Amino acid sequence: MHLQFITAACLLASASAHSTFQQLWINGVDAGSSCARKPASNSPVTSISSPDLACNAGAAASAGVCQVKPGDDVTVEMHQQPGDRACRNEAIGGNHYGPVLVYMAAVSDAKSAVGSNADWFKVAHMGLVSNNPDYFGSRVLNDNCGHFTFKVPAGLAPGNYLIRAEVIALHVASGSGGAQFYPACFQVNVGGTGTVKPPTVKIPGVYKASDPGILINIYQDLTTYVLPGPTAYGQASPVPATTAWPTTATWNTALQPSTVPTVVPAAGATGIGKA
Incomplete structure (x- = not known):
């Protein structure tokens, strides 16, 4: 019975709760979709050899390019439906x-630039953050209204x-x-x-089905x-905590906007915080 329940739950989950990364923040400043290559749908890529693995299917180039600096806090934001930023909905349910x-x-x-032709390096990752009980990075993402913050590597060479x-x-x-x-x-x-020019990998090519x-x-x-994939540049491989992961948001969800800016933010704009 337990196995049947899990199987049914997996089948149901596989048909629902798809999602996309849609917005960007820079030092807590909401850049919205101003420099996002928004995927054509919220469906996943399932082939590790598909060129779509780089930037997703039907993701057209944006008209905007956001300005960042080494050491900046950059936040990516995920939601299930286009333009939905409501924290009451899980980012990916x-x-x-994972x-x-x-x-x-x-x-x-x-x-x-064509993503599948580019040379990529990993800058951040969040896997199994706790094993007591098991808690994955995607659940931390949900705790924080779809936000995940990373730092642009210090000393990174300038350019696009x-x-x-x-x-x-x-x-x-x-x-x-x-x-x-x-x-x-x-x-x-x-x-x-x-x-700084970190060592790179190709996407597709970085993953194997048997990993x-x-x-x-x-x-x-x-x-x-x-x-x-590779270890994130300049970071040690993370080790899961052996105590329960705190589910309290570190992103200021009370200040989560409902609208989506489409214009690249001006230099010097002030922000709200990070996850």
């Missing part, structure tokens, strides 16, 4: 548990970049091809005079989780 990952790629022109945010949903990943990928890209220009963080049964007690 339906037991779509890691949150962020990559960047230096490109000659952020408006015309793509930012790629991704959730990998593992609710039906116990069989090959079951993992669901929810990527989206944003266009930015990094200022400063840095010289232990992609082919996995999450309906068991996990003590650890192997994050897909």
